[in-house]
Amino acid sequence: GNTAKDLMRNFTANLRTPEVAARVIARQQLDMNPYDLLANTQIEPDSSTFTIKIQVRNPDGEVAKLAALGFADEFYEERTAYYAQQDKRDQIEVKIRSRDISYTQVQPKPMLNAIAGAVLGLLLGVAVVMLLT
Template sequence: MKYMELSQYLRILARRWWILVVAVIVTAISAVAFAKLQTPVYQSTAEVVIQPARPDFGLTQSAKTLLRSYMTVADSNRWAQQVIDRLQLDMTPQQLRANARFAAEDDRMVIQIEVEDTDGEQANRIARTWAILMVEWRDQENQKQRKEDRVFAELRDEPVYTQSWPPRTAIMLVAGAILGVLIGFVVVFAVEWVESGVIRTPADVEQWLGLTLMAMVPLADFPKSARATSNPERER
């Protein structure tokens, strides 16, 4: 089995460089066009900090244990309906929850509320309203507890949306160019493989036969008169 040397690969690429260029241009333009045609989706994140009333190890551990329970309470159709009612949204609780994600970070004592929407400002409002519901719920629950046993919730910062889809144009352009390079390599070597069975030069003979070419028989150059007399029947 013969293996191609690096110099052979480089010669192939140098001979068919235009295929790589065309592939990169086409895929890069296609990637950017695809991104421009997509409907933007924005993501907003609100963080609710859970704070025990006193710096007690036992109370803090209890709050950490209850953190995921708080998250489960927030991620419910009942709370989603309250968000819909407050913001007068035209959707069902199930639809709203499908665009929301909740996560609990025990080490930071934080509950994250992530909301996606095609309207960035609305994503901010939904995330903030959901977080405020958590704060209000903890205030109500604290009324049933002694002051030293209370666990408070506080909105860490005002949520600010970012675009989650499609990626930025520069990212899509680079991704398209990289894909174009890969496709170009495949096309270049596929074409080279198809044409590899055609013998054009003495070097091709040596490569495929594994033998050293000692001599070549030149093509005979017959005079026109000789070619004409060699086939008299054709003149008739």
């Protein structure tokens, strides 16, 4: 019901903090600051399936994957520790649905840009030479 939605929103808000991002960075040995990580991270609750979707954007797909799994691990460990202290009836099962997550290239590859830039530069150079002669 409504309390489940509120709980999911609360879990999501707790994950979107610089402190959690700093722990993810330390855990996964990432070379970035917490604010940059948060700026490139989407954390969305889905109360219909009781899941939290974590999406991280980074030019390096492996870094994005490590960061997303880092957020999942932080959430899992924090909730597991919390529920271990609660009465059995008040516990909620928390698990990571899959560690085998894929990633897609969200930004063009630099080499492709360099080649396209060189070809475009060459074409413009030829056009300028033709105009001047």
